[in-house]
Amino acid sequence: MARTVVDLANERKKCDFDVEELTNYIDGDAISTHKRRQLENKVLSVKELFDVVPEEYLSHKEKYENAIRKSVLLYKVLEEIKDPNETEMQNARTFFRSLLPFAIFKDNSPFSLHYSMFVPAIIAQANDEQKKYWLKRAMNTEIIGTYAQTELGHGTFIRGLETTATYDVETEEFVLHSPTLTAYKWWPGSLAHTANYCVVMAQLNIKGKNYGIQPFMVQLRDENTHMPLSGIKLGEIGAKLGFNTVNNGFLGFDQHRIPRDRMLMKNAQVSKDGVFTRKTDSKLTYGTMVYVRVMIVNSMANHLARSVTIAVRYSAVRKQSQINTDQPEVQVMDFLTQQHKLFVAIASSHAIRITAAWLWDKYEKVTKDMEAGKSDGLPELHALACCLKAVSSADASDMVITCSRACGGHGYILSSNLPQIYGLIAAACIYEGENTVLLLQTARSLVKAWEQNARGEKLSSTVSYIADTRPFGKWENSVEGIIKGFERVAACKLSAAVSTRNKYLKSGLSPEESWNMTSVQLVAVSEAHCRALILSTYKAEVDRKAQHLSAPLKRAMYQLVELYATYWSLQKLGDLLLYTSMSESDVQQLRQNYESLLLKIRPNAVGLVDGFDFRDEILNSTLGAYDGRVYERLMEEALKSPLNAEPVNRSFHQYLKPFMQGKL
Numbered sequence: 060m061a062r063t064v065v066d067l068a069n070e071r072k073k074c075d076f077d078v079e080e081l082t083n084y085i086d087g088d089a090i091s092t093h094k095r096r097q098l099e100n101k102v103l104s105v106k107e108l109f110d111v112v113p114e115e116y117l118s119h120k121e122k123y124e125n126a127i128r129k130s131v132l133l134y135k136v137l138e139e140i141k142d143p144n145e146t147e148m149q150n151a152r153t154f155f156r157s158l159l160p161f162a163i164f165k166d167n168s169p170f171s172l173h174y175s176m177f178v179p180a181i182i183a184q185a186n187d188e189q190k191k192y193w194l195k196r197a198m199n200t201e202i203i204g205t206y207a208q209t210e211l212g213h214g215t216f217i218r219g220l221e222t223t224a225t226y227d228v229e230t231e232e233f234v235l236h237s238p239t240l241t242a243y244k245w246w247p248g249s250l251a252h253t254a255n256y257c258v259v260m261a262q263l264n265i266k267g268k269n270y271g272i273q274p275f276m277v278q279l280r281d282e283n284t285h286m287p288l289s290g291i292k293l294g295e296i297g298a299k300l301g302f303n304t305v306n307n308g309f310l311g312f313d314q315h316r317i318p319r320d321r322m323l324m325k326n327a328q329v330s331k332d333g334v335f336t337r338k339t340d341s342k343l344t345y346g347t348m349v350y351v352r353v354m355i356v357n358s359m360a361n362h363l364a365r366s367v368t369i370a371v372r373y374s375a376v377r378k379q380s381q382i383n384t385d386q387p388e389v390q391v392m393d394f395l396t397q398q399h400k401l402f403v404a405i406a407s408s409h410a411i412r413i414t415a416a417w418l419w420d421k422y423e424k425v426t427k428d429m430e431a432g433k434s435d436g437l438p439e440l441h442a443l444a445c446c447l448k449a450v451s452s453a454d455a456s457d458m459v460i461t462c463s464r465a466c467g468g469h470g471y472i473l474s475s476n477l478p479q480i481y482g483l484i485a486a487a488c489i490y491e492g493e494n495t496v497l498l499l500q501t502a503r504s505l506v507k508a509w510e511q512n513a514r515g516e517k518l519s520s521t522v523s524y525i526a527d528t529r530p531f532g533k534w535e536n537s538v539e540g541i542i543k544g545f546e547r548v549a550a551c552k553l554s555a556a557v558s559t560r561n562k563y564l565k566s567g568l569s570p571e572e573s574w575n576m577t578s579v580q581l582v583a584v585s586e587a588h589c590r591a592l593i594l595s596t597y598k599a600e601v602d603r604k605a606q607h608l609s610a611p612l613k614r615a616m617y618q619l620v621e622l623y624a625t626y627w628s629l630q631k632l633g634d635l636l637l638y639t640s641m642s643e644s645d646v647q648q649l650r651q652n653y654e655s656l657l658l659k660i661r662p663n664a665v666g667l668v669d670g671f672d673f674r675d676e677i678l679n680s681t682l683g684a685y686d687g688r689v690y691e692r693l694m695e696e697a698l699k700s701p702l703n704a705e706p707v708n709r710s711f712h713q714y715l716k717p718f719m720q721g722k723l
């Protein structure tokens with residue numbers, strides 16, 4: 060048996076908790092684990108879903124065509140195996156909760172926008188009658204759609220979008236138009252060659268008056284020929300760092316007419332005679348974005364878990380260098396620096412997943428309240444979704460790079476899958492609101508909370524800590540103590556930012572200019588708030604379920620919570636030393652705790668990543684497979700390079716030989 064296989068098997072013997080129990084804990088319960096595995100077994104047994112030639116060796120066009128082939132086949136397979144007792148929507152949700160798409164696409168499916176944005180946009184923006192019609196067509200995939208908001212000239216500043224939808228009272232139609240090059244829609248996934256329908260966000264104009272941006276259901280292509288309809292220009296935006304099979308496109312309108320009932324009218328309506336009414340909060344038009352931001356947090360936890368599984372398993376089989384010169388080379392995971400790079404990523408993926416589930420519960424509650432006409436929970440939900448999307452994607456992005464570097468040269472090779480996972484995570488730092496911009500949205504609500512508190516008003520539970528003006532007291536080197544410390548840091552940073560802004564206001568700057576001048580501080584406030592929030596939610600949610608865990612698993616989970624809290628307190632020492640009573644000896648103690656936690660977690664490391672229960676197909680990596688046959692897989696994949704199909708490449712005869720013989 061290969062040495063690496065034995066090494067990984069030995070690692071599994073060291074683990075002191077039941078890995079299956081951890082998997083059930085992550086899935087929610089044993090029944091959910093069983094259901095997920097059943098689905099995976101069925102889908103992953105369809106051999107045609109997998110590439111013979113690795114995706115990276117295909118041309119741009121072939122990659123797209125292959126991704127469409129696999130998406131259609133996957134849809135058919137899912138139709139065959141779906142649970143007849145569940146609705147289309149429930150079946151779709153079960154599937155998207157699994158990570159099956161990443162077994163089939165190293166990148167992403169060109170159908171992903173249909174499910175992640177088009178369908179949610181119909182649900183959030185269409186009235187009951189429209190929903191009945193469009194949702195049925197979308198769920199049957201009679202039509203394939205996307206969500207077109209961003210333009211060549213504007214992505215962040217939605218109020219600046221230039222696409223117009225002008226109501227023509229005579230014909231009872233909207234005329235869609237792109238008045239400039241910068242008004243072209245730019246970026247939407249599936250838009251280029253896949254979607255035939257699209258939810259378009261455009262400035263509504265009626266009788267010369269602007270009513271802000273509104274959603275419109277627009278047919279882009281003929282349902283039979285797939286040719287773009289007249290007045291519609293479509294194309295693809297070109298190759299990118301990642302998302303190359305997602306078919307991101309551009310879209311321009313030349314006075315394109317659509318019937319009045321194509322405006323999605325759940326939140327605002329235009330009558331036949333051109334009267335605009337809005338039943339609800341104008342920010343509900345932004346509702347699809349809130350939903351997707353909530354979903355992104357969970358997807359960051361999943362991508363990070365995949366990355367760290369690959370890096371930990373590899374670190375257990377990779378032997379390089381010695382610790383004691385008189386002893387053999389060690390597994391690289393025995394280096395404390397390696398443990399420092401990797402274990403926090405395991406903890407972070409739990410912290411983010413748990414916080415994402417907590418955020419989802421909040422989302423469901425606020426959505427239910429809004430159905431009943433109560434939208435007072437929306438501002439807090441928006442603030443939470445913004446900072447959590449930003450911090451989770453930024454942390455996952457930093458940590459996947461660390462995981463990749465932790466695999467040395469092999470982490471740079473595409474067959475490790477780490478570069479592609481990085482491509483997916485890096486995109487999430489930008490899409491659905493660029494991270495800085497989202498942190499500033501959260502800062503806006505924190506400054507409001509500060510002012511509310513100053514007026515003696517009650518604060519919501521997630522910001523109530525800013526009302527605590529008591530002296531900090533003695534620093535405690537415990538998870539609770541660190542949470543208190545982070546809350547104090549966030550409150551003090553907020554206080555400092557508010558006084559900076561007030562100084563600018565007093566000096567005569569406008570509120571907007573003062574805000575801009577304070578914005579570096581405000582972004583830091585938002586991040587600090589988010590770190591306090593993740594820490595306290597992570598701890599509280601582990602506490603809430605701890606009584607159901609066996610003693611060894613409970614211990615392992617608390618070690619991760621403690622590691623996570625300690626890691627971040629050491630990362631943010633400057634803030635803690637500035638705003639709390641932490642002393643130099645507390646720091647020394649924290650460092651010692653941190654190092655001893657690394658050593659305690661070390662024997663469980665492989666068990667911890669096994670607990671994520673990713674099938675090899677879902678990891679899609681030469682370095683991360685369950686059996687540890689890393690070197691064999693690297694060679695097998697290298698041999699798939701088209702350059703290895705012949706011993707001498709034709710460029711030798713054409714260029715090299717004449718060049719080397721001085722004949723060129």
Ligand SMILES: CCCCCCCCCCCCCCCCCCCCCC(=O)SCCNC(=O)CCNC(=O)[C@H](O)C(C)(C)COP(=O)(O)OP(=O)(O)OC[C@H]1O[C@@H](n2cnc3c(N)ncnc32)[C@H](O)[C@@H]1OP(=O)(O)O
Nearest residue numbers: 134160168170171208214215216217342345441490491492
């Ligand atoms: C079967 C086959 C299977 C196939 C397999 C399929 C496999 C599938 C695999 C699936 C895997 C899934 C993977 C995911 C894929 C993802 C794809 C990528 C998706 C990416 C999509 C996008 O990328 S799509 C574009 C998103 N583009 C933005 O994200 C713009 C950001 N820009 C703003 O969002 C606004 O521009 C910005 C800044 C708020 C200012 O907006 P603004 O100027 O109007 O607002 P102000 O700042 O003035 O704020 C005024 C007041 O509104 C309040 N407020 C603002 N927003 C609010 C809101 N949303 N809700 C409530 N309240 C809100 C605010 O808090 C203020 O409240 P107050 O006044 O009380 O303080």
Ligand SMILES: Cc1cc2nc3c(=O)[nH]c(=O)nc-3n(C[C@H](O)[C@H](O)[C@H](O)COP(=O)(O)OP(=O)(O)OC[C@H]3O[C@@H](n4cnc5c(N)ncnc54)[C@H](O)[C@@H]3O)c2cc1C
Nearest residue numbers: 206207208209213214215246247248486490491492493495
């Ligand atoms: C892979 C991918 C998929 C996408 N899919 C879709 C899709 O399906 N549909 C869709 O409509 N869009 C999509 N987008 C577009 C995406 O939503 C936008 O790119 C994103 O919202 C950022 O907008 P922008 O590109 O205009 O950046 P910009 O706003 O131009 O950002 C540039 C810089 O300006 C800064 N900045 C801008 N405004 C402010 C401000 N107010 N305060 C401080 N700093 C500011 C930003 O922080 C950033 O550093 C996608 C993007 C990517 C990368």
